[in-house]
Amino acid sequence: MEDQVYVGVDLGGTTIKVGLCDHQGKLLNTYEGPTGTEHGSDVVLDNIAQYVRKLVDDSPYEWEQVAGIGAGFAGFMNIPEGIVKLAPNLGWRNVPVKQILEAKLGKTVKIDNDANIAALGEAWSGAGAGIANCVCYTLGTGVGGGIIINGRIYQGYNGTAGELGHMNVIPDLESIDCGCGKRGCLETVSSATGIIRMAKEAVERGEHTSLALVPNITAKDVFDAAKTGDEVALRIVNRAAMYIGKSMALISVILNPQRFIVGGGVSKAGDILFDAIRKHYHACAQETAREGVDIVPAVLGNDAGIVGAAGLNLRG
């Protein structure tokens, strides 16, 4: 097994990134090219196949050493059968990715959603390396999640395990509608979208904040303002962090993972975010359930998806 390598495919709306990993999840080399979304799924899948062959050709490894290929998608899918049921950013419906790519490449192909593969990447050779049970948050436009049990992605009964952004943790009195059809979901507050919304609302209310001078507020603007001591920005950061901490406290009495890993664009805010998450987690979590449990930043950055996709054939 040690001379086998694994290919990961991270499929974005404009760019396809592919990467080669060794059996321990070390990223050996990468390649990328345009997705070609506008030409439809046949062309996109052709592009994937071409980039994967190029990736391996450019590496010191032989095609025969490739033990499997994994690919991550944003959307809904039938994971066991490898069918992308709905990928809004690609405009796909019911594309049998596994079957098509296996025919084109002659290798086992597995697929999963982007939050799960990012979690698996971190668990395999990132911030969770060597940890059997961890829970990963991806704080971006929404809040994604992945549950790792015994080193593998845990899918649940119909593939919706780890949908942490849809934990109902916001009290009814302060809750707003979520895109999922419910109210009070974590991601309405603790995603970049939620942080931006809270900042805009504060500005609209005429609160005294440096954010009033920012034309198109981003989550980074809010964190930057908080770092300069802006009270309104600090309150928003604290609120986003509080509900993440509360959701982790809930998870601790359900799953009692050893480690929480937090990645995604919002996590780049660094200590100001992590210190607040840890403070609220500590305040909310039951004492025995949080003993020895830590909360750490993801370390693989944008590579987490490629690495995790590559890992699907070992730990999917």
Next chain:
Amino acid sequence: MEDQVYVGVDLGGTTIKVGLCDHQGKLLNTYEGPTGTEHGSDVVLDNIAQYVRKLVDDSPYEWEQVAGIGAGFAGFMNIPEGIVKLAPNLGWRNVPVKQILEAKLGKTVKIDNDANIAALGEAWSGAGAGIANCVCYTLGTGVGGGIIINGRIYQGYNGTAGELGHMNVIPDLESIDCGCGKRGCLETVSSATGIIRMAKEAVERGEHTSLALVPNITAKDVFDAAKTGDEVALRIVNRAAMYIGKSMALISVILNPQRFIVGGGVSKAGDILFDAIRKHYHACAQETAREGVDIVPAVLGNDAGIVGAAGLNLRG
């Protein structure tokens, strides 16, 4: 393996029940005797050993066919090492149960807490038979829980997985202190203790309810009153059920189990409780996460502990 049998020990403060199961979790025969708590742990462990030998002697099976022994305790324990760290109902501290019983009986001995073994019993041959992933609630004096993943008890990092009674689901404005040191835990409302407390408070407030005439209100009294249409009792039952349903909705986006199993004394209330739990679960749970998921009563009753303890050597 099919001719092997498994012994389960359910250790109560006054009675020790032991039972013999086949390899599929079918309870073959049982035996019980006094615990002898007042004589200390040496005598209790001697009693266990004696009852286990008697159980097997009285059965059509040979001692050689016993593949392992499991025992459940109420309290804190080091499960991998088989040490009961604190069992308040027995007055035990740091009793190396596994080591002592293995020496006395010459068989592998495993231990676990009572909520976990009840969950395993139901998962193995009760309401969860044939289901890989399920979550069990035990509604009694407190609210216990057990997480079954791939047919086995999931312990978590330091053994606190499945502490569902300590999920913080009660909004701050209505929360009270829990014995665990936190506020707002599920069991402050949805346990027998919580139901009795809410009933007594309603009576003290002078609310119009038939419960005002009941001298020592029990949870059963509250359900009986609710069944006759008593509005106050109905409100209390609804509140207890609502927070169970909400906690299940949270678990559905974290773990997405196929089935929730609800046992324990309070669950005997039947349809009036289960209908309300299902209604609130349906209202709170994200649609994709609850697809095909059901909520069912436990079926093994008081035998769940014995069966689950017996199962520890197969699925612990």
